[in-house]
Amino acid sequence: MTTPGDQPDEAATQEVVLVVNPVIGPTVQPSNPLGGLVGAATGLVGAVHSVIEQTVIAGVNAALDRVVPIAVNAVLDRMDLTQIVLDHVDIDALVAKANMDAIIDKVPIVDIADYVIAEIDLPKIIRESTxxxxxxxxxxxxxxxxxxxxxxxxxxxxxxxxxxxxxxxxxxxxxxxxxx
Amino acid sequence: MTSFQEFRKRLASGEVVDPAAITIPKKAQAMQGQRSGLVTRTMAVGIDIAAVLIVMLICYGLLWLFLLLLAPIHIFQMPVTTWFFVAGFGLLWAYWTASWALSGRTLGNHMMGLLVVDYQGNRLSWVLSAARAIFSMVLPIGLLWLIVSPTNRSIQDTVLRTSVLHDWAVTHNDPFVKE
CATH class of the missing domain: 1.20.5 (Single alpha-helices involved in coiled-coils or other helix-helix interfaces)
Structure with missing residues (x-):
């Protein structure tokens, strides 16, 4: 602190505030020749895998997409699937295990009832009985x-x-x- | 409970009878479609005449009540016989014509299970129906020809080539539609 008349001290009157932001940078690894080699090899494998994935596997998939339906159709054409199902599948057991409630929920019962009433002419039967x-x-x-x-x-x-x-x-x- | 499958089997084997077949007694089933006889037809005519008579009396009663409203001192009088007959004939003629042309049955026919058809078995045309109605009223005794007719036809039927058939199952569909 200075009083009037005192000679100000240069060093004492100046305050310097330094704000230092830590700089995050690549950690400098200690130079290791073996590690560099492994890193290079890993990069190479990744590149090769990427190339294979983009070219070979995609090509194979495209080929399969075209060939498989044709092959399956050709096989199915030579088989009687209905007969195979009839021979090997117990349909009664299948139906017995089916959730009939869910099926009935999808059936338009009222429409069917209306149809039956119209077909048998229920009003006429009622008239006759009364x-x-x-x-x-x-x-x-x-x-x-x-x-x-x-x-x-x-x-x-x-x-x-x-x-x-x-x-x-x-x-x-x-x-x-x-x-x- | 009979399953649908069992029901179909029983229906196919004849074990289950169609409900419509129950309406006609077995004794009369063989007679369906045949020309009817004198008594049945006379009863049908009697029912028709009675129906027309009742309608006329009701109409006359209503007319009298209406006149009573207009003139309270109006004294009830029996209808003039001539006019009563003329009106009755007119009403019966219109009624028979319309009934035979429209449905093939009058009320009497309906009660006795009869159906009036032309020579092909079709519904009578309006002209034929009107002619048959007037013929029946002018010559009611023509009905007696049924007794001697070899085909159960009255004089009107013979001249106009019509037939009156037994058709008891009156609840089934219009008999003229099926062909």
Whole structure:
């Protein structure tokens, strides 16, 4: 510290701050001829591997991509795979182990149900079943009328000496089996 | 529970009967498609006439109620016989014509399991249906020809070449569509 009138000391009045950043550089290895040789060899092997990978292996893969499908197709063409599966695979056991729930989840059950209902005409069956009692009564009346018709026809035919009976077949090709 | 496979086997062997076949009694199955006789057809006509009569009475009753609203002192009177018959004939003619041309069955035909077809077994045309209806009303006694006809045909059927067939399974599809 200086007071006024004192001669300032040059060395004392100047402060120098040095900031030193450590420089990270290649560690200088102690010179070792064997290590250098090994390093060079490793580099050479890496380069050769890279060349092989880029040229030979890629070429082989490309060739296999083209040849293998043709070869496999040629082999499969000469084999009956379906028969082989039938001979060697127990399909029942396979199906028994299959997860049917997952399969059923994928099946459009409602669509199939709609299809079946449409095919069997379920509304018609319901109508028939609900009108069952009425149908019985109507059928009874019809059967009575039918039997009286037959009686009248028989009497009339015998009076008219008509031995062959009547031709009552329909002009329509009316086959009951066709209608059901 | 019967599996689907078992059901198909039973259906193929005839063990399971198609539900539609149950609707027709066995006694009548052989008669399906044959021309019907006098009693069946007379009953069908009777049902039709009764239906038309009921409709006319209801209409007349409604008309009377309407007139009562207009004039409360209106006294109920029985319809004039002539007009009642004319209206009845008109209604029956229209009803038979439309029924035979559209479906081949009237209500009476439906109840008795009958189907009216032309000479080829097809549905009656409107003209033929109208002609048959008017012919049946003008000459109802022509139905009696059924007794002596060798083919179970009335006079109307013989002239117009129509047939009235037994077709009891009224719930199955339109019989005219199948060909």
């Amino acid at each position: 009108g069952g009692v009425a149908t019985d009564a109507v059928n009874a009346a019809r059967l009575q009328a039918l039997s009286v018709d037959k009686l009248i026809n028989r009497i009339a035919d015998s009076m008219l000496l008509r031995s062959k009976g009547r031709k009552v077949e329909s002009p329509l090709k009316f086959d009951l089996a066709d209608q059901q």
